[in-house]
Amino acid sequence: KVILFWFRRDLRLDDNVGFYQALQNDVPVLPLFIFDTEILENLPKADARVTFIHKQIQKLNNQLSANYGSGIAQFHDSPKAVFKKLIQDYTVEAVYTNHDYEPYAKKRDSQIKEILVQNDIPFKTFKDQVIFEKEEVVKDDGDPYVVYTPYVRKWKENFNPSVHLVEYDTLSDLRKNLYQSKSLPQLSLEDMGFEESSVKVPDFTVSSELIQKYEDTRDYPAKEKGTSRLGPHLRFGTVSIRKMVKKAVDEKNETFWNELIWREFFMQILWHFPHTVNKAFRPKYDRIEWRNNEGEFEKWKAGETGYPLVDAGMRELNKTGYMHNRVRMLVASFLCKHLLIDWRWGEAYFAEKLLDYEMASNVGNWQWAAGSGVDAAPYFRIFNPTTQIKKFDKEKEYINQWVPDLQELSYPEPIVDHKMARERCLKTYKEAVS
Ligand code: FAD
Numbered sequence: 001k002v003i004l005f006w007f008r009r010d011l012r013l014d015d016n017v018g019f020y021q022a023l024q025n026d027v028p029v030l031p032l033f034i035f036d037t038e039i040l041e042n043l044p045k046a047d048a049r050v051t052f053i054h055k056q057i058q059k060l061n062n063q064l065s066a067n068y069g070s071g072i073a074q075f076h077d078s079p080k081a082v083f084k085k086l087i088q089d090y091t092v093e094a095v096y097t098n099h100d101y102e103p104y105a106k107k108r109d110s111q112i113k114e115i116l117v118q119n120d121i122p123f124k125t126f127k128d129q130v131i132f133e134k135e136e137v138v139k140d141d142g143d144p145y146v147v148y149t150p151y152v153r154k155w156k157e158n159f160n161p162s163v164h165l166v167e168y169d170t171l172s173d174l175r176k177n178l179y180q181s182k183s184l185p186q187l188s189l190e191d192m193g194f195e196e197s198s199v200k201v202p203d204f205t206v207s208s209e210l211i212q213k214y215e216d217t218r219d220y221p222a223k224e225k226g227t228s229r230l231g232p233h234l235r236f237g238t239v240s241i242r243k244m245v246k247k248a249v250d251e252k253n254e255t256f257w258n259e260l261i262w263r264e265f266f267m268q269i270l271w272h273f274p275h276t277v278n279k280a281f282r283p284k285y286d287r288i289e290w291r292n293n294e295g296e297f298e299k300w301k302a303g304e305t306g307y308p309l310v311d312a313g314m315r316e317l318n319k320t321g322y323m324h325n326r327v328r329m330l331v332a333s334f335l336c337k338h339l340l341i342d343w344r345w346g347e348a349y350f351a352e353k354l355l356d357y358e359m360a361s362n363v364g365n366w367q368w369a370a371g372s373g374v375d376a377a378p379y380f381r382i383f384n385p386t387t388q389i390k391k392f393d394k395e396k397e398y399i400n401q402w403v404p405d406l407q408e409l410s411y412p413e414p415i416v417d418h419k420m421a422r423e424r425c426l427k428t429y430k431e432a433v434s
Pocket residue numbers: 218227228229230231232234259260262263264266323324325326328329332350354356357358359361362363365366369
């Protein structure tokens with residue numbers, strides 16, 4: 001008899017709610033991870049995120065094997081096929097896992113649940129990657145919030161550290177309740193047709209110093225440790241959100257805390273309005289006549305627009321899988337407004353490149369930049385790509401790092417004249433939305 005614990009976006013042993021709950025029974029727990037062929041088949045061979053996940057699974061597996069004679073069973077298949085096989089090979093008492101809110105995950109989980117229920121196996125799922133989920137922070141009449149300020153107010157009203165920041169200490173239960181085996185299936189990247197990527201996920205910093213200085217440093221892309229770099233770690237659950245919120249609360253710093261709440265705001269938007277993955281939240285915005293010039297899109301992607309701060313951001317993204325938030329806002333606005341290219345194109349490019357790619361945040365922020373989303377920038381507010389430099393990279397440190405060819409003849413002329421583009425954007429948007 002075994003209980004299966006299915007790791008997904010929660011790749012850590014400590015403070016993992018579902019794993020902790022699985023270990024509270026007197027039945028050995030067999031941890032598993034599925035490299036889902038449906039997700040992987042669309043990715044490049046040397047994908048940085050697959051490399052990161054694989055490394056993290058190896059790390060957890062080695063910890064479980066060295067200390068507890070167990071490990072993580074690894075599969076490369078569709079989740080349906082894996083569970084069908086597992087329930088034949090083992091007497092499965094129950095399957096435990098943590099909630100996953102994206103549309104694909106919801107569909108996948110309901111299919112797995114169906115297979116399990118047919119076999120009288122309970123599928124037990126838990127909230128782990130957020131403080132509040134689904135309907136937990138809604139208006140008094142039950143409607144979801146679509147504006148951030150009242151959402152965050154209600155979030156904080158509902159927040160109770162002694163309930164929401166409880167730590168789930170799995171470590172003491174591992175010894176007694178883990179499934180013992182030296183021969184769990186293991187996978188290398190090569191087994192799955194992948195290669196190791198040279199792009200690495202950097203460690204995060206969430207020190208008291210960072211949180212206290214965050215307000216002053218977070219807007220300047222040249223600052224080495226101006227932001228936390230938590231993105232991919234929250235995305236794959238290599239760190240617990242409860243621990244991060246606890247740090248923000250302990251420092252009594254609202255700014256950093258509010259950023260963590262932006263993440264949950266967009267997650268609940270995607271949960272309540274899943275169609276916004278590819279449709280404007282404000283339907284009128286789907287009437288915009290995008291120019292969608294492919295040559296210009298290629299130049300934007302390559303960081304060759306002739307606007308140095310835009311180009312610096314895109315080159316940073318292409319090289320490292322990261323781009324500073326200020327610059328993300330600018331390049332997104334530039335694509336939608338200066339070039340009149342559909343936000344969905346930019347969203348898809350970010351999804352391919354960002355190490356911290358998170359569907360809810362990416363779609364939410366892109367729609368914000370395009371003006372079509374919840375709580376979005378009004379369409380007539382168009383970032384000026386030159387004055388943004390004066391505000392956020394006055395000494396051109398960031399630009400010099402990523403666009404060393406700025407002074408050379410080979411550096412391109414601006415792809416489009418700012419004034420003309422601004423007027424063209426206002427006209428096009430106005431026709432669509434007014
Ligand atoms: P910090 O400034 O240290 O913030 C800490 C954490 O708070 C972040 O890791 C993130 O989890 C959360 N956070 C901060 N700002 C936001 C925000 N605006 N929206 C949602 N969560 C936020 N963030 C993603 O996590 N995944 C994405 O795919 C993504 N796509 C974006 C696309 C565009 C066009 C824009 C403008 C922003 C996008 N962001 C996305 C939000 C933000 O840029 C990143 O979260 C941030 O830059 C990550 O760096 P950090 O971890 O050092 O952030």
